[in-house]
Amino acid sequence: MSNLADRKTLAGLLLILGLSACGADNNKTPAAELARRESPYVLTMDALGRPATPAEVTAWDIDVRPDFAGLPPGQGSVSDGEEVWINRCASCHGDFGDSNKFFSPLVLGNITEADIASGHVAALKDPTRVRTTLMKVATVSTLWDYIRRAMPWNDPKSLSDDDVYAVLAYLLNLAYIVDGDYVLSKDNIAEVQARMPNRNGMSDDHGLWKVDGRPDVVAERCLRDCELGDKVSSSIPPFARNAHGNLRDQMRIFGPHQGINTVAESDPTASNKPLSAALVSSGPSPEIKQLLAANTCTGCHQMTSKLVGPAFAEIGRKYRDRSDAVSYLSTKIRSGGSGVWGGAMPPMPQLSAPQAEQIARWIIENPW
């Protein structure tokens, strides 16, 4: 033991001496020892990789640009497109491209003849309108390119070029951009571009693209007695405390702080408390508004008029005399349903039972 300790001491001593000697050396290292000598071997052109064959380029170079560079020949009618659509597309996007079950709706009204004339979709200025693909997209090439490369969702790159033309024709017809007897082809797709409703709705005049782009929002670096707003204007509402699951289980179990236990407070029995006065007034409370917006409810339901689904007011009036109205509607919201109103509502399992109940209670108790 003592022998080992001695050896360690000796080793430590040598280390210290060695280090200090090394340090001394470093101060006097001749320039030659720090100099570099580059390898004479450098990568030359064509040393690695090989030319692509024409067939290889054709197989992979499938992009289609807004000026239609890359667009292959072909054609498809609206009616052919409808057939492909029903077989390959409708299960996700709905028969009329209006489903929000898996994706945001592709088409859902909100496009007018005036938009097609101006090239700006006016409804994009209205925060209450659902923003669909056909409202946003400026270039018809984008749709052709994407349908060919990525659709159908679970079987991408399986559509023939003619099928892509046909499906796109059907979609354009749903948005009233082309008539029902239209046959879309490489020869007339430029006509369609001239009628794209939001063709003038894009801008690259901003500082977030080019390497030297200039910022559009300018703030100052204040350090003392700054007069930035310090009033709390928004926080997570109590009912949403557990919307992301128990936060206690998403934090490290030790350390300076721990996760908040959010489960106890969102116990279903807790939501049986009487609703606040604000909640039963005519308009939805901010909490309800946020729930409706965050869960895409308002994509299909409006307050007092029918959209894709019935108005909240209609639902409220239909069920409010039923003794189990709240529990019936909460179940319907989470599990979905069909037939009652002539259409189908996708299930909304992302809503917790208390959240669904809160929406149902608002629908039933609001004095429509």
Place this chain on the structure above:
Amino acid sequence: MSNNNSKLGQDSPLVTARSGEPVGLGALRPAPEFFLDSETVSAIQQQGVDASRRSLIRSSFAMALASVIAPRALANNAGDPAILELPSWSRSLGNPVASRPYGMPSKYESNLQRRQSPGLTQTAQSSVSFSPLQGMFGMITASGLHFERHHQGWVDVDPRRHRLMINGLVKTAKVFSLEDLMRMPSVSRIHFIECGANTGMEWGNSAVPTVQYTHGMLSCSEFTGVPLSLLLEQAGIDKSRAKYILAEGADGSGMTRTIDIDRALDDAIVAYGMNGEMLRPENGYPLRLVVPGAQGVSWVKWLRRIEVGDKPYATKDESIHYVDLMPDGQHRQYTSIQEAKSVITSPSGGQKLLSKGFYNVTGLAWSGRGTVKAVDVSFDAGRNWYSAKLEGPVLPKALTRFNIGWEWDGQSAILQSRVTDSSGYVQPAMRQLREVRGRRSVYHNNAIQSWRVNASGEVENVQLS
């Protein structure tokens, strides 16, 4: 806004302040609140530990421990059972080497995982999982916790069958195998990657509870690969006509993005390595584009093709998504740069401080335009700001860790961080962003984040106006 009184920061005065009250119950037992009723915990947080409460805590420990641990250590009140009672790992033979050939985190860390935000997306293939920033340290993201964003699900590509093609405005369209690419001169660089939609849920109001969901589409890794400029030169890029490149993925979505040629030739990398190993499949194995400073969607995964062109391509994810809606109804297209941004990761939303006293406030800062120059932290909702210490190395277009001392006095407080980058850009308040861009642009929300520490010790996500 009115007092922009100094370019230099001021040091936090709180580091040296001491209340003199006993703090750090955790020194005795990691989780005292599990044994104490909520009133007592609350009283301790408000008023500290006095003699009567100390006695109560002791008896609570005794009751709790008596049921699970031999009581002899407590009989004479000799000290901490974590010290006095030797744990099993000190009295047993440990596990053999390579019993877990690919290492895993401790089982005690299992709460820190990538997680989805419920209701954010309708499919799990075109979706997001967020990195648990609240539990992470330093500037590097553990590869298993790197955030995910896929547009049509992730795939595990066979590298032996994977090719990279370069075509378009080049002298010779070329094909490279992984063998070719891995024989070339390589670079290794640390860069952050942030989804353009990070913090997107917060444009309208406070929407999600923790920093994992507010800022977790953010990661930082060391990437190894071949500079894109070298590959383009190998193919003989036509520099007089080349204005853009199109990057394309090999997955079902065939993800495609237009990248400005100046950015492509600047510091973009065709990467195969991440944090010392190959890319993970969820992050583009075996090849992804790294576009430092640009939003994550441009870092095309499972990269199979680069086309050099003279016009932008207006692909789906730069025409229908990843376009920023302005209040006048126009969309900004090809928004790409991730502007300077910072966030306090600890303490942060969803956490609960256990006692008054000193805390190390820590967080991350980054800029897609360069390096982090300064991070200021406020403990009073933005009235006064103090200079955080930046942990090195401070690298361009990389996460930078900051730390600053704070003492919680048991009162409600609002904590914020604000970064200034090497271009002189100062991270704006939410209000300032909204004045220009409204509330519906979805992407590029780099506003100052506010965390309110309530008197209960609970920290929550709030917005100020």
